[in-house]
Amino acid sequence: xxxxxxxxxxxxxxxxxxxxxxxFFDELEETLILSDLGAHTSxxxxxxxxxxxxxxxxxxxxxxxxxxxxxxIEMVAIETKxxxxxxxxxxxxxxxxxxxxxxxxxxxxxxxQGKKVIIAAADTFRAAAVEQLDEWAKRVGVDIIKSxxxxxxxxxxxxxxxxxxxxxxDILICDTAGRLHNKVNLMNELQKISxxxxxxxxxxxxxxxxxxxxxxxxxxxxxxxxxxxCVEISGIVLTKLDGTAKGGIAISIIDEMxxxxxxxxxxxxxEDLIDFDPKKFVDLLFE
Amino acid sequence: xxxxxxxxKFQNIFAQLKRKGKLNEKDIQEVNREIKMALLEADVNFKVxxxxxxxxxxxxxxxxxxxxxxxxxxxxxxxxxxxxxxxxGEIERMDFVQGRQNVYMMVGLQGxxxxxxxxxxxxxxxxxxxxxxxxxxxxxYRPAAIKQLEILGAExxxxxxxxxxxxxxxGIAKRGLQKSTEEHxDLVIFDTAGRLQIDEALMDELVKIKETINPTEILLTVDGxxxxxxxxxxxxxxxxxxxxxxxxxxMDGDTRGGAALSITYTIGKAIKYxxxxxxxxxxxxxxxxxxxxxxxxxxxxxxFIDKA
Ligand SMILES: Nc1nc2c(ncn2[C@@H]2O[C@H](COP(=O)(O)OP(=O)(O)OP(=O)(O)O)[C@@H](O)[C@H]2O)c(=O)[nH]1
Ligand SMILES: Nc1nc2c(ncn2[C@@H]2O[C@H](COP(=O)(O)OP(=O)(O)OP(=O)(O)O)[C@@H](O)[C@H]2O)c(=O)[nH]1
Ligand SMILES: [Mg+2]
Ligand SMILES: [Mg+2]
Numbered sequence: 154x155x156x157x158x159x160x161x162x163x164x165x166x167x168x169x170x171x172x173x174x175x176x177f178f179d180e181l182e183e184t185l186i187l188s189d190l191g192a193h194t195s196x197x198x199x200x201x202x203x204x205x206x207x208x209x210x211x212x213x214x215x216x217x218x219x220x221x222x223x224x225x226i227e228m229v230a231i232e233t234k235x236x237x238x239x240x241x242x243x244x245x246x247x248x249x250x251x252x253x254x255x256x257x258x259x260x261x262x263x264x265x266q267g268k269k270v271i272i273a274a275a276d277t278f279r280a281a282a283v284e285q286l287d288e289w290a291k292r293v294g295v296d297i298i299k300s301x302x303x304x305x306x307x308x309x310x311x312x313x314x315x316x317x318x319x320x321x322x323d324i325l326i327c328d329t330a331g332r333l334h335n336k337v338n339l340m341n342e343l344q345k346i347s348x349x350x351x352x353x354x355x356x357x358x359x360x361x362x363x364x365x366x367x368x369x370x371x372x373x374x375x376x377x378x379x380x381x382x383c384v385e386i387s388g389i390v391l392t393k394l395d396g397t398a399k400g401g402i403a404i405s406i407i408d409e410m411x412x413x414x415x416x417x418x419x420x421x422x423x424e425d426l427i428d429f430d431p432k433k434f435v436d437l438l439f440e
Numbered sequence: 441x442x443x444x445x446x447x448x449k450f451q452n453i454f455a456q457l458k459r460k461g462k463l464n465e466k467d468i469q470e471v472n473r474e475i476k477m478a479l480l481e482a483d484v485n486f487k488v489x490x491x492x493x494x495x496x497x498x499x500x501x502x503x504x505x506x507x508x509x510x511x512x513x514x515x516x517x518x519x520x521x522x523x524x525x526x527x528x529g530e531i532e533r534m535d536f537v538q539g540r541q542n543v544y545m546m547v548g549l550q551g552x553x554x555x556x557x558x559x560x561x562x563x564x565x566x567x568x569x570x571x572x573x574x575x576x577x578x579x580x581y582r583p584a585a586i587k588q589l590e591i592l593g594a595e596x597x598x599x600x601x602x603x604x605x606x607x608x609x610x611g612i613a614k615r616g617l618q619k620s621t622e623e624h625x626d627l628v629i630f631d632t633a634g635r636l637q638i639d640e641a642l643m644d645e646l647v648k649i650k651e652t653i654n655p656t657e658i659l660l661t662v663d664g665x666x667x668x669x670x671x672x673x674x675x676x677x678x679x680x681x682x683x684x685x686x687x688x689x690x691m692d693g694d695t696r697g698g699a700a701l702s703i704t705y706t707i708g709k710a711i712k713y714x715x716x717x718x719x720x721x722x723x724x725x726x727x728x729x730x731x732x733x734x735x736x737x738x739x740x741x742x743x744f745i746d747k748a
Pocket of ligand 1: 244247248249250251252253254277282329330331332392393394395396400415417418419420421425547552582603636
């Protein structure tokens with residue numbers, strides 16, 4: 154992953170300034186913003202580092218970089234829960250972030266772990282969304298429950314839960330149509346899907362995943378907040394980290410919302426999904 | 441949003457400045473910091489913000505900002521004017537000529553909205569300018585990408601050229617163009633697969649498609665919610681393809697859309713349309729002045745300034 158030539162260079166430049174004065178902290182703050190951390194979190198990180206430097210009276214660049222990493226790692230290291238059997242995973246997010254592809258990736262991963270996976274094509278809106286997921290189901294080799302375009306997504310999910318129970322599936326993953334979080338009627342529709350899951354889910358643990366695109370800027374924070382209000386998000390998947398985007402926005406989202414990133418998407422193939430590792434994620438910023 | 445009160449902040453700062461009577465460098469710095477933060481929160485690229493605030497600062501000193509009765513508004517007006525100019529000033533229309541074969545090519549990152557936008561443009565120009573459009577499906581990678589374009593075409597009663605089970609986008613492009621020439625389509629729009637600007641093989645494929653079809657418009661489709669990355673994307677696509685314009689999608693969301701300023705500032709190419717929804721009629725001309733207000737988060741202030 155090429156997260157960050159820029160960040161590294163920038164940090165080196167900042168550190169090169171030698172003395173840890175106001176100019177240094179200003180520069181650092183800018184560097185963090187440059188990585189999409191957002192003004193709010195950047196200020197917070199900078200202030201934490203300032204405190205640490207004052208406490209330790211450190212004058213060593215290496216040490217200060219170490220402090221900075223520690224602060225960032227601590228910020229993003231949130232414990233993720235072990236996946237239960239059986240679980241229903243509802244995948245949500247705005248348009249085009251990578252929901253459907255992520256479902257293919259998750260299916261492959263769980264299938265490899267020996268779990269029985271079923272996927273539900275509850276994006277009945279976008280042109281060829283069902284065909285897209287269907288194609289993935291064939292490639293990965295998992296069952297799919299689908300209906301025609303224009304069908305009620307809640308009813309697809311309802312049918313899928315029935316199938317998951319009948320076939321004793323370990324994991325049911327539901328795709329949903331991309332929707333912008335400021336569209337009230339679409340968010341209501343999502344809530345209805347979520348209610349169907351709570352009502353019909355039975356023994357299934359419910360896990361609501363939001364997919365965020367690493368290329369997105371500050372708007373990802375609004376996305377996370379509003380989707381969370383709608384369906385109570387329990388995990389994040391950060392996609393497209395194979396690009397040059399730094400995914401820095403994730404740091405501020407975790408910081409503000411205390412929801413863990415579980416997986417990271419690093420390509421368009423079904424195997425291009427890795428676990429989120431806070432230390433690696435932060436290290437990559439500095440590599 | 442933290443910066444919704446940008447206008448108020450300006451008023452406060454300027455009220456203080458006014459008491460002092462004269463602007464010094466430090467005052468300008470303070471004001472610039474507010475603008476800087478507002479722009480960064482709107483996802484305007486960092487380097488662009490730096491240069492822009494510098495220019496604004498220089499311009500503001502030379503102006504009669506302080507002697508004005510409303511220096512805050514005067515200053516915001518300068519900022520907004522500058523930004524509008526940068527964003528192109530006037531509406532820039534698509535390059536289309538009646539009676540000739542107009543060849544458009546959609547390019548951009550994964551999921552930006554290329555396929556949807558291709559259909560929207562075909563529909564728009566068919567309805568408004570009476571073109572006879574053909575859509576060509578050159579995305580052989582994404583599952584059901586061809587099907588997606590076919591469904592959109594069917595919905596709009598617009599023809600689609602596609603080849604299933606052929607993994608050669610350049611060949612498909614060539615044959616699509618051939619069909620369009622032979623059957624006298626005067627607008628042919630090529631949908632291409634999404635790709636990262638650092639993916640050399642796939643970027644090279646785009647260059648080859650370009651050489652094959654010789655497009656009159658190469659439209660970089662950019663997600664309006666893009667962050668600091670927009671500049672890297674625009675730079676690289678433009679360097680390799682010399683794009684002719686930009687389309688900003690998903691502007692029906694609540695993004696401030698700073699990518700708009702970042703891109704035009706960096707590559708100097710106009711934004712021609714914005715996508716404002718998933719429906720195939722959700723496309724609008726790009727208005728630089730409205731965009732400037734949106735980036736600055738001051739839509740509500742606008743009418744006020746107009747009166748000033
Ligand atoms: N480079 C890269 N591309 C990705 C990744 N994940 C998804 N994509 C691509 O992003 C595009 C959109 O992916 P989808 O899975 O269709 O996204 P979606 O969120 O389901 O989209 P909608 O259903 O239209 O809202 C496709 O071209 C995918 O191949 C990733 O991790 N890296
Ligand atoms: N809300 C909204 N959604 C849009 C807009 N334009 C496109 N979309 C949605 O964004 C998602 C991706 O659009 P596509 O047209 O498939 O994007 P693409 O660039 O062709 O994607 P790839 O081919 O995978 O690279 C779909 O869910 C579209 O419905 C827009 O202006 N507003
Ligand atoms: Mg999808
Ligand atoms: Mg497409």
